[in-house]
Amino acid sequence: MTLSIVYSSHNLEPVQYVEVLLQLSQNFLLCKRKEMTKSLKERVNNLMKKWFVEYLVPANRRFGIKIVTISDDSKTFILKLPYKRKNLNVGRTVHGAAIMCLAETVHGVAVLWNFDPKNHRMVTSTTYLQFIKPGRSDLFVKFGLSEETVERLEQVLSVKGNTDVEYECQVTDGDGNLVAILKNKYHLARLGYNKDMRIEVGQSSESIQASYKIRNEVFFEEQGIPMELDLDGCDHKSHHLLAFVNGQVVGISRLTPIENKKAILSRVAVKKEYRGFGIASKIVKASLIQAEKLKVRNIEITPHEYLREFYETFGFKYIEKAGAVTFHQLIKMEMPLC
Ligand SMILES: CC(C)(COP(=O)(O)OP(=O)(O)OC[C@H]1O[C@@H](n2cnc3c(N)ncnc32)[C@H](O)[C@@H]1OP(=O)(O)O)[C@@H](O)C(=O)NCCC(=O)NCCS
Numbered sequence: 103m104t105l106s107i108v109y110s111s112h113n114l115e116p117v118q119y120v121e122v123l124l125q126l127s128q129n130f131l132l133c134k135r136k137e138m139t140k141s142l143k144e145r146v147n148n149l150m151k152k153w154f155v156e157y158l159v160p161a162n163r164r165f166g167i168k169i170v171t172i173s174d175d176s177k178t179f180i181l182k183l184p185y186k187r188k189n190l191n192v193g194r195t196v197h198g199a200a201i202m203c204l205a206e207t208v209h210g211v212a213v214l215w216n217f218d219p220k221n222h223r224m225v226t227s228t229t230y231l232q233f234i235k236p237g238r239s240d241l242f243v244k245f246g247l248s249e250e251t252v253e254r255l256e257q258v259l260s261v262k263g264n265t266d267v268e269y270e271c272q273v274t275d276g277d278g279n280l281v282a283i284l285k286n287k288y289h290l291a292r293l294g295y296n297k298d299m300r301i302e303v304g305q306s307s308e309s310i311q312a313s314y315k316i317r318n319e320v321f322f323e324e325q326g327i328p329m330e331l332d333l334d335g336c337d338h339k340s341h342h343l344l345a346f347v348n349g350q351v352v353g354i355s356r357l358t359p360i361e362n363k364k365a366i367l368s369r370v371a372v373k374k375e376y377r378g379f380g381i382a383s384k385i386v387k388a389s390l391i392q393a394e395k396l397k398v399r400n401i402e403i404t405p406h407e408y409l410r411e412f413y414e415t416f417g418f419k420y421i422e423k424a425g426a427v428t429f430h431q432l433i434k435m436e437m438p439l440c
Contacts, residue, residue, distance in 0.1 A: 105287040148172065151219075154367075155211055162207055165189055165200045167210065170242075178217050178246030181208050185240045196237030205231065205273050205284035208245040213290065218251045221293045222259075227266070228287040237273075237281045245271045255290065260348050261299060261379040264291035299381075300346050301388045309342040312355045313369065320371040326428050336366075341396070343388055345372070345381050352376040355385045357392055370405070386416050393439060400438050407431040 134260050145178050156162055166189070171180040183189065183196065183204040191197050206229060213224050247255075257266045267290055273282040278413035302309075314337075321327045336358045353372035357366045372381045393401055404424050405413055410433060414420070418435040425432055 115308040116433075125417075130310050137363055139359075148176070148215075148352075150215055150410065153209065155214065159420070161203045165203050167207060172215075175250070177212075177252075178244065179208065179211050179215070180244045181211065181244075182241055183241040185238070189199055192295050195417070196241055198231070198233065199235070199274055201237060201241060201282050202229070202231050202284070202397060204241060205243050205271055205282065206286060208243045208271055209267075209269050212245055212247045216247055217255075217259075217292075223291045223293065224288055226286060226288040229430065230285040232283045232285075234280045234282055237275060239275045239277075241273050241275055241281055242269055245269075253298050256381070257375065259290070261267065261352075261376060261381065264289060266290075282424075299347050299384075301384060302346065302368050302387070303341050303392050304344065305338075305341060310337045310346060312338075312344050312351045313342045313356065316351060316354045316371050316373060317369055319373060321369075324374065325430065327430075328428075332369075332428060341392055343385055343392065347376065347381075353381040353385050355389045356385070357389050357396075357397060357401075359396055363397060365396065365398040367401050367403045370403075383415075386413075390437075390439070400436060401439075403435050404432050405435065407433045410435070 119262070122127065136182055139181065144431075150214050152172075156168055166184045166186060167393045168182050169179055170182045173179070174403055181204055183200055185196065189196055189200040191342060197283040206226065210224060213222070255265065263416060266287060268285070269288045270285050272280055273284065275281055314332075317332055318329075321332065322329050330419075337356070340356045340358040343357065344351045353371055353376065355371075357365050358371040367386070370389075372385075390401070401418075403413060403418060406425070408428075410420055416437070418437045421436055424434040
């Protein structure tokens, strides 16, 4: 809790002291009330989720699966499958289907607690359950998603919209003996994810600055390309494509119109942690659309040699080798546009 008003005790009349004290205590109470409302909301929310897992999932209700512990940070859960007649085989050991239901539910619970259920869907695609020993008592499964895992999943979802996740969990009895191991693969999707990603084209100095920030990170810091090579004086006559994910620029390209209805595509770069999600492909496609809008007839690019196949997928043709920058061999490629 922080109080934003700072009072100086100098030159205050006694009545002013009282006013100050009153205001401070009001602020304090207001903050406390906000904190209490927030924690109450969280508790009600958690109770509703618990109710959903235990009563609205028919199989969980049927087997009597209960969430017995939720860690303070809501990241780790323990679920219990009761040892009761309805869950047993004729030999009085816990039925495999009940064990499967217990172990398979746990990741759904972890996802439910970490991702807004209103705009996420989760579907199991493969399950493998290994029975280690018969269950002869209440059974438990403990599971949690670490903060790093949640962050990584958030990132993938905001860029790609969906991902396949694999996890393993262990079913134990009350004494901690291993009863079964479940390996599961499921598909997690964010509904309407593409709202999170957009590409903008700009020519303003803000666009140049945003582009320059990524160039600095990728070309200078990561690839060790000298900064002077970037200063070709073309930024102000170029169109800068900026790919935003969650409001943050994560990828760029630059399209520079030159004489004879030609243009040069350059500075294609994506922040390291956002690579492999198809962002560069979207940027290149958007650059081609922008070139068409500008009635460009031919696009040139001078990429790293190892990206030849990548650019060929868009229709660029290899022309020749084009020298090297630091340790990077460059090539010249071209593409005619109708
Ligand atoms: C090259 C770069 C822009 C690709 O961005 P990205 O968003 O990861 O690209 P996409 O996800 O759209 O496409 C990935 C494709 O790029 C190609 N690619 C990326 N890095 C590659 C490499 N080191 N070697 C060969 N191909 C590579 C592959 O075809 C890859 O497809 P795959 O994942 O199916 O193998 C990004 O790695 C980057 O910024 N690199 C550093 C800067 C740079 O070299 N820019 C190129 C200047 S021409």
